[in-house]
Amino acid sequence: MADIGRISLLLALFAAVYSAAGFFIGAKRGHPGLVRSARNGVLAVCGLATIATASLVYAIVTHDFQLEYVASYTSRDLSLVYLLSTLWAGNAGSLLFWAWLLSIFSAVMVFQRRDTGRELVPYAGSVTMITAAFFFILLLFVASPFQRLSFVPPDGRGLNPLLENPGMFFHPPFLLAGYVGFTIPFGFAVAAMITRRLGDDWIIAVRRWALMAWLLLGIGNLFGAWWAYVELGWGGYWAWDPVENASLMPWLVITAFLHSIMMQRRRGMLKIWNMVLIILAFSLSILGTFLTRSGVIASVHTFAETPLLGTLFLVFIGISLLGSLGLLFYRSDNLKSDAEMESVVSRESTFLLNNLLLVGAAFAVLLGTFFPIISEAVRGVKVSVGPPFFNQVNAPIFLAIILLAGICTLIGWRKASVRNLWHNFFWPLVTVLAIEVFLFIIGIRQWYALIAFAICAFVLATIIYEWFRGTRARHQMKGDNYFRAFWGLIGSNRPRYGGYIVHLAVILMAAGVIGSSLYDASVEATLQPGESVRLQRYILTYDNIDQYETESKQVVSTSLSVYNSGHLLGQLTPEKYFHHNYDQAVSEVAIRSTLLEDLYVILVGWEDTGATSFKVIINPLVSWIWLGGIVFVLGGLLAFWPERRRPASPNDESGRST
Amino acid sequence: MIKSKVCLLAVLLLVLFLAPVVPVKADAMTVDYISGQLICQCGCTSVLNNCTHAECHSRESMTNLIRQKVDQGESAAAIIQYFVAQYGEQVLSSPPKKGFNLTAWLLPFAAIMAGGAVIYFALKKWVKRGTHQPEGVVPVNETDKEYERRVENELSGFTHGGFR
Numbered sequence: 166m167a168d169i170g171r172i173s174l175l176l177a178l179f180a181a182v183y184s185a186a187g188f189f190i191g192a193k194r195g196h197p198g199l200v201r202s203a204r205n206g207v208l209a210v211c212g213l214a215t216i217a218t219a220s221l222v223y224a225i226v227t228h229d230f231q232l233e234y235v236a237s238y239t240s241r242d243l244s245l246v247y248l249l250s251t252l253w254a255g256n257a258g259s260l261l262f263w264a265w266l267l268s269i270f271s272a273v274m275v276f277q278r279r280d281t282g283r284e285l286v287p288y289a290g291s292v293t294m295i296t297a298a299f300f301f302i303l304l305l306f307v308a309s310p311f312q313r314l315s316f317v318p319p320d321g322r323g324l325n326p327l328l329e330n331p332g333m334f335f336h337p338p339f340l341l342a343g344y345v346g347f348t349i350p351f352g353f354a355v356a357a358m359i360t361r362r363l364g365d366d367w368i369i370a371v372r373r374w375a376l377m378a379w380l381l382l383g384i385g386n387l388f389g390a391w392w393a394y395v396e397l398g399w400g401g402y403w404a405w406d407p408v409e410n411a412s413l414m415p416w417l418v419i420t421a422f423l424h425s426i427m428m429q430r431r432r433g434m435l436k437i438w439n440m441v442l443i444i445l446a447f448s449l450s451i452l453g454t455f456l457t458r459s460g461v462i463a464s465v466h467t468f469a470e471t472p473l474l475g476t477l478f479l480v481f482i483g484i485s486l487l488g489s490l491g492l493l494f495y496r497s498d499n500l501k502s503d504a505e506m507e508s509v510v511s512r513e514s515t516f517l518l519n520n521l522l523l524v525g526a527a528f529a530v531l532l533g534t535f536f537p538i539i540s541e542a543v544r545g546v547k548v549s550v551g552p553p554f555f556n557q558v559n560a561p562i563f564l565a566i567i568l569l570a571g572i573c574t575l576i577g578w579r580k581a582s583v584r585n586l587w588h589n590f591f592w593p594l595v596t597v598l599a600i601e602v603f604l605f606i607i608g609i610r611q612w613y614a615l616i617a618f619a620i621c622a623f624v625l626a627t628i629i630y631e632w633f634r635g636t637r638a639r640h641q642m643k644g645d646n647y648f649r650a651f652w653g654l655i656g657s658n659r660p661r662y663g664g665y666i667v668h669l670a671v672i673l674m675a676a677g678v679i680g681s682s683l684y685d686a687s688v689e690a691t692l693q694p695g696e697s698v699r700l701q702r703y704i705l706t707y708d709n710i711d712q713y714e715t716e717s718k719q720v721v722s723t724s725l726s727v728y729n730s731g732h733l734l735g736q737l738t739p740e741k742y743f744h745h746n747y748d749q750a751v752s753e754v755a756i757r758s759t760l761l762e763d764l765y766v767i768l769v770g771w772e773d774t775g776a777t778s779f780k781v782i783i784n785p786l787v788s789w790i791w792l793g794g795i796v797f798v799l800g801g802l803l804a805f806w807p808e809r810r811r812p813a814s815p816n817d818e819s820g821r822s823t
Numbered sequence: 824m825i826k827s828k829v830c831l832l833a834v835l836l837l838v839l840f841l842a843p844v845v846p847v848k849a850d851a852m853t854v855d856y857i858s859g860q861l862i863c864q865c866g867c868t869s870v871l872n873n874c875t876h877a878e879c880h881s882r883e884s885m886t887n888l889i890r891q892k893v894d895q896g897e898s899a900a901a902i903i904q905y906f907v908a909q910y911g912e913q914v915l916s917s918p919p920k921k922g923f924n925l926t927a928w929l930l931p932f933a934a935i936m937a938g939g940a941v942i943y944f945a946l947k948k949w950v951k952r953g954t955h956q957p958e959g960v961v962p963v964n965e966t967d968k969e970y971e972r973r974v975e976n977e978l979s980g981f982t983h984g985g986f987r
Contacts, residue, residue: 399873406868434949505953509946517946521938529931536918536927544923547913549862551870554917558931595831687855752875767875 167232167311170220174311177213177268178301180206185294192287192360200287204275207268207290210297214268218252218261221310225251230321233312234258240323240746242717247329253337254328256458256474257310262338263454264300266345267293274349274374282370288356289349296348299481307474323746326718332392336385340412343382344450347415349374350422351447351489354440358492363436363499368426371443373805375426379419380801386412387794398752398767400687400782402790405555410534411453414527418446421523424516431578432513434504437497438520444489449527451482456534508580515573519566526562533558556682564620567675570668571624574631593626617679621672628665628672655803663804670800673793680762680786687782693775700781703764704728705737710777719743723768723777727757739768739779763787857889857899861906862916870916 187203190196221234226248230236238251238258253259271293275286304310327333350371357367389409390402403409422442428434455478493500506513533550540548575589600622601615609615632651639650655662690698692707699705708724721741727734737755744751757764762785769778858872865879874882885906892902906914918924 398875399869401873404869404873503952504945504949506946506949507953509950514942514946517942518939521935521942525931525935525938528934532927532930537913540918540923547911548918548924549868549913549916550918550927551862551916553859553870554927557917558928562931562935749876 166220166223166227166229167313170217170224170311171305171309173213173217173220174301174304177210177217177264178298178305180209180213181294181298181301184210185291185298188287188291188294192284192291203287203290203294207271207275207294210294211268211272214261214265214297217304218265221258221261222249222252225249228321230319231313231317232310233314234310236314236318236321238321238324240321240717243324243329246334247324250328250334250337251324253341254324255310257304257308257312259337259341260300260304260308261310263341263345264297264304266342267297267300267348270345270349271297274352279370282353282362282366284360284362285353285356285367285370288359289352292352292355293348296352303474303477307477323717323744326742326744326747326751327396330392330396332388332396336388336392338385339381339388340385343378343380343385343412344415344453346374346378346381347419347443347447347450350378350443351485354443355489355492358440358489358496361496361499363496365430368429368439372423372426373807375419375422375443375446376801376805379416379423380798380805382412382416382419383797383801384794386416387791387797391791391794394787395754395756398754400685400754400765400767400780400784402681402787405530405533405552407534408453408457410530410555411449411456414530415446415449415453417523417527417530418442418449421520421527422446424523425520428513428516432504432506433502434513435520436500436502437493440493440500441490442520442524444486444493445524445527447489448482448486449531451478451485454478455482506579510576510581510586512573512576512578512581515569515576519569519573522562522566522569526559526566529558529562530555563675564617567624567671568620570671571620571627574624574627574665574668589630590627593623593630596626597623611683614679614683617683618676621676621679624668625672628669631665632662659806659808660804663800663802663806666800666803667797668800670793670795670797673789673796675793677786677789677791677793680789681784684785685782687780689769689778689780691776691778693777698779698781701783702730703781703783705766705779705781707777707779708736710771710775717745719745721768721771723771723779725755725766725779727764737764737766739766741768758788760788761785854886854889854893857893857902858886860899860903860916861885861914864910864914 184203184206187199187206191199191203221232223229224232224235225239226245228235228239228241234255234257235251238255239248243251251258253262271290274293275290279286353367353371353374357363386409389412393404394400394402419442422439425435425439425442429436429439455475458474458478533555536550537548540546571593575593577585581589597619601619604615604618609618632654635654636647636651639645639654640647643650643653645653686701688698688700692698694707694709697704697706704727706726706728708726711722711724713720713722719742721743722738723740725737725739727737734757737757739755740753742751742753752767755766762783765782765784767780767782769780771777855872859870861871863869863871863874863879863881864885865874865876865881867874867876867879869875871882871885876882889902892905897905903915912919918927920928
């Protein structure tokens with residue numbers, strides 16, 4: 166199977182190079198036959214990449230330990246689900262998974278039925294095939310998943326036990342799919358610049374691709390946060406690790422893009438800016454892959470350091486960044502727009518500010534991530550940049566972004582007057598003040614929390630008010646009952662109302678982050694059986710410790726009875742696993758989760774005397790983050806869901822050259 | 824009507840301004856606070872109180888040392904400085920706000936302010952240019968009736984105008 170995989174990769178490389186050249190030459194010289202042939206080449210690339218991936222999966226599930234990759238990441242005792250997850254658990258496998266996804270996305274892109282941007286497809290296909298070829302080169306010559314060992318080990322080393330978690334089964338594929346998804350909008354942007362078709366066609370063609378990539382990356386990040394929370398055992402969900410940062414940066418930039426393309430569609434503005442955002446998002450997505458593989462920055466997520474791989478990624482980022490920015494500079498005259506506005510106080514202004522802050526936040530994360538290298542280069546002194554830095558720098562920026570989401574919802578396009586603002590914002594402001602009074606009464610006293618919750622409440626109130634006004638308007642215009650009017654409102658403009666639902670999700674997540682960051686409490690205690698530790702209103706009594714063996718690990722399990730104000734709530738069993746094939750012990754935290762707060766218990770250590778150490782944490786509102794994640798997916802899907810196709814009209818923009 | 828609205832807002836604001844708020848919790852002398860300012864030296868790259876490696880001996884020894892120094896009455900700054908002298912600046916979980924490190928702390932805000940200035944001047948230029956009101960302009964003093972009409976127009980126009 167390894168030979169089939171290797172040969173498939175080699176053929177896929179040839180097909181990708183052929184398609185890239187065929188698309189470009191065919192489109193440039195006007196040879197439709199060559200373009201069609203290149204299109205079939207993409208199908209071949211997709212088929213061959215699928216065969217290569219299937220070969221590796223077959224080797225994994227049949228325990229072909231002669232393959233170095235299979236021996237390094239799998240073992241006989243691994244369940245089928247986690248065997249499958251080893252496809253993306255290692256460096257070479259994840260690169261193959263990337264190339265496979267890219268080939269599928271490229272095939273969908275070139276065969277997609279579209280009303281606009283058809284002329285851009287060959288050039289966009291050329292770009293995606295060049296990217297695919299780069300990955301095939303890596304897979305063939307630098308990091309092959311089909312590398313053989315000179316002997317056949319009886320069993321593999323096994324999967325890192327930390328990765329044996331449902332969160333880790335979903336986190337990498339969603340994250341990688343998000344990264345890969347950015348290639349398609351980037352391809353269209355380059356195509357638009359090459360062909361000088363710089364109007365709206367390319368943004369219409371890429372909007373749903375960008376939205377899909379953004380949604381997938383967002384889901385990937387959420388799965389990663391959930392996995393970190395339940396599996397890593399430190400009580401948090403986001404550590405601002407360089408690799409986490411690498412996945413956040415393109416997400417922020419694409420969030421800005423999804424807003425700024427509305428400006429281009431409505432007002433013909435920000436054409437250059439939109440190009441810059443797509444170029445940045447693509448470069449940052451590759452940067453994430455570079456960070457995990459180069460070893461240039463210390464991270465808990467890194468694969469084995471491969472300097473050559475890191476260098477090649479850096480070269481690829483450099484070429485794509487400089488090439489696309491050079492092309493943008495060359496076409497900048499064609500991208501200038503005669504923007505005009507009626508007032509500084511308008512929704513347009515809030516969109517501009519929102520873009521500035523989103524990109525500013527991405528820049529702050531980028532600077533913090535690379536500052537250790539910058540400091541060492543400039544001063545010769547190593548520094549660490551951890552959560553305190555990122556929290557302090559980003560918290561005010563994120564709060565400002567959230568505030569703008571509220572202002573933007575109720576401020577009109579083009580122009581808003583004082584009366585208009587007063588009329589729209591009065592009830593949301595009253596709601597905010599009422600909620601603030603309520604929060605104060607229930608004991609929220611920290612000024613930072615009060616401001617942050619006020620901002621969240623304001624955005625929530627503006628969204629609900631906007632929905633209420635829209636529903637009432639439809640009810641009065643069409644005579645529908647309120648329920649029908651509401652669904653009609655949502656269904657009639659899914660991108661807009663899907664966007665509002667995503668804003669709602671952001672509010673839920675922000676409330677969760679604020680609550681868990683500012684009102685968490687913890688205690689560490691060493692207890693003998695029968696002894697108790699108190700944290701706020703909870704009392705935890707240590708019952709017993711047990712040790713037992715399973716096929717793959719030794720388990721140390723403890724049991725604690727949890728009481729709240731004297732009532733027994735149940736048992737919690739924090740554990741420690743010692744896997745036979747893995748050096749490090751793994752903490753299995755015990756979590757009692759409610760909508761209000763999580764009680765999070767970690768088994769820290771134990772002694773022969775029976776003394777056992779625990780760390781107990783109360784994390785308020787963490788459930789709201791996961792709830793927000795579900796709402797985020799619903800909103801994203803609503804915005805992504807395709808509109809009903811309509812017959813092309815003579816006035817259609819498709820094919821229009823700008 | 825406007826008077827009563829203003830009164831309602833004023834009352835709510837007054838209630839809040841009279842409320843005694845407190846700063847963000849930061850008990851500088853707690854072991855947890857000081858641990859949060861330091862990076863664990865076991866190679867995990869995590870903040871000291873977040874390191875969960877069972878085999879990590881740094882966390883225990885560093886935390887015990889912090890506890891001992893806190894009990895001896897040393898200040899948080901002195902304890903942190905002790906660790907900097909032991910391990911270098913990289914033991915700190917964030918770069919100290921001085922010298923070259925200030926670039927990391929200030930540059931994002933400077934960049935945002937510079938971007939804000941660019942946007943402000945661009946907006947002024949565009950507003951100056953936009954002397955006429957194109958078709959579909961939102962009325963300045965929009966009433967509920969006008970809002971209803973606008974929502975309906977925008978929603979019916981959506982099918983023909985693409986996303987917004």
